[in-house]
Amino acid sequence: MSVNRDDGQSGQGAKPAKGKVAARRQARVLAMQALYQWHVAGQPLNEIEAQFRVDNDFSAVDGAYFHEILHGVPRQKTEIDGAFAPLLDRPLAEVDPVELAILRLSTYELSNRPDVPYRVVINEGIELAKVFGATDGHKFVNGVLDKLAPRLRADEVRGGRR
Template sequence: MSDSENTPKKTKVSLTDKRRNARQYTLQALYQWQMAKQPVNEIEAQFRVNNDMGDTDVSLFSQLLRGVTAHCRDLDQAYSLYLDRSVEDLDPVELAVLRIGSYELLHRLEVPYRVAINESVELAKIFGATESHRYVNGILDKLAQTARAAEVIAKRGR
């Protein structure tokens, strides 16, 4: 047997998977930021050192983490119109997921609104409470109706 037969083949990670990994790390970093109130640059440095980010879009991780924390109040204000409770009463995981989804809807226009919502719903399914993905979906869908009105209308017209 040759060495190449004994060496496990490394599968190539898709860009979609790298972005999904970035969102997952961002969620975890935001959770830490929300709970520990550490400076975001310290949290980002910790994540880069303590995690193997070889299969992660590190640039997206940084952009989301820094963007969400920089625009936190505006994001909270944007989606809070659709909440059935105050922002302070949200579960910390739901809060972080809503902030990521809202940031993508409002500041990453190159990301289709359905992708922004679906990725947030997936985060809520993995990390959130049992039905939190439904709640996140409803809130972000309503936000998309105003934040991405032209895109939503164009999708429905097809």
């Protein structure tokens, strides 16, 4: 499920991005795919990371961000899943693996990266789901993240809705 793109887009229909934004977007795309692989295949993270770095052109990727997400999500998996599981309309085990990877990645960012605005986290999650998820997966991801953001970023969300 690896992607080899260097045009700053996360897939069909995505808006082109430049510089740091594009590099972060590419890091998210690859990290989501790597987290999916980790969840489905159960491979060790170091092997997955090495494979992704060999199979993909990282010249336009924020490699440090990719590494942080890929290793941070599994390290905090229990807390991350616990944050969004109560907001699901189905048991965690029934969530599509692609959407699960997106929710974990986005929850990690909401919890650990206050430098990334919550609206950006939600939008990036939706865009990933539009490209890689099931037909209405983006609606599911949007609904969960929209409920999660006020729980994890209460002050920021309150300030943004004035």
